[in-house]
Amino acid sequence: MNGVPHGLSATALGAASVPLVGASPWMLAPCAIVAGIAGLTPDLDTEHSLLSSRVPWLSWLVRQVSFGHRGLTHLVPLWVALAALSVYATSGTNAPWLAPLVGAWWAGGLLHLAEDAMTKDGVPLIPGLWTHWHITPRWFHFRSDSLVATLVAGLITIACIALVLVAYVPAAHDALFTGIRAVVGLPAVSAPVGAR
Numbered sequence: 416m417n418g419v420p421h422g423l424s425a426t427a428l429g430a431a432s433v434p435l436v437g438a439s440p441w442m443l444a445p446c447a448i449v450a451g452i453a454g455l456t457p458d459l460d461t462e463h464s465l466l467s468s469r470v471p472w473l474s475w476l477v478r479q480v481s482f483g484h485r486g487l488t489h490l491v492p493l494w495v496a497l498a499a500l501s502v503y504a505t506s507g508t509n510a511p512w513l514a515p516l517v518g519a520w521w522a523g524g525l526l527h528l529a530e531d532a533m534t535k536d537g538v539p540l541i542p543g544l545w546t547h548w549h550i551t552p553r554w555f556h557f558r559s560d561s562l563v564a565t566l567v568a569g570l571i572t573i574a575c576i577a578l579v580l581v582a583y584v585p586a587a588h589d590a591l592f593t594g595i596r597a598v599v600g601l602p603a604v605s606a607p608v609g610a611r
């Protein structure tokens with residue numbers, strides 16, 4: 416998957432993580448930015464990625480230790496372990512902004528791995544073997560640079576933005592629930608949900 420879809424979907428997920436964890440709405444922009452950057456970091460292992468072209472020296476450093484493209488920087492157990500450790504380490508701190516930021520970072524990075532795990536090349540699950548692991552069935556493995564890859568990232572982006580709108584904009588909340596009620600055949604509520 417290319418850098419722009421990775422970055423946009425991770426940015427949107429970072430924003431959506433704020434209402435999900437109950438953090439202050441002031442954290443929306445910081446969490447979105449941090450997650451967006453994290454969503455680009457695994458591809459520092461290739462010269463031609465969006466982030467590598469901005470910080471070529473960092474990409475060079477990463478490429479010395481990454482065991483090729485989709486090696487160490489895409490290793491699922493490593494990301495999961497580091498994410499769990501750092502979220503655990505920061506959740507008890509006095510700074511209420513720290514845990515949401517750290518969580519957003521890992522959410523952005525893990526989303527990158529999840530998106531790559533739907534592509535033909537997959538992501539590694541076992542260090543040293545660099546196996547091609549997928550999270551979707553074989554018929555839903557697409558090329559990284561395909562339209563489907565962009566569509567998948569686009570859908571994730573839209574879903575996350577919708578979640579943010581539903582969380583903070585009463586009109587969006589009402590529209591969603593009115594829509595769902597209409598789809599399942601329930602009568603519209605007399606007063607807007609958000610007004611009660």
Ligand SMILES: [Zn+2]
Nearest residue numbers: 457458489531
């Ligand atoms: Zn990648």
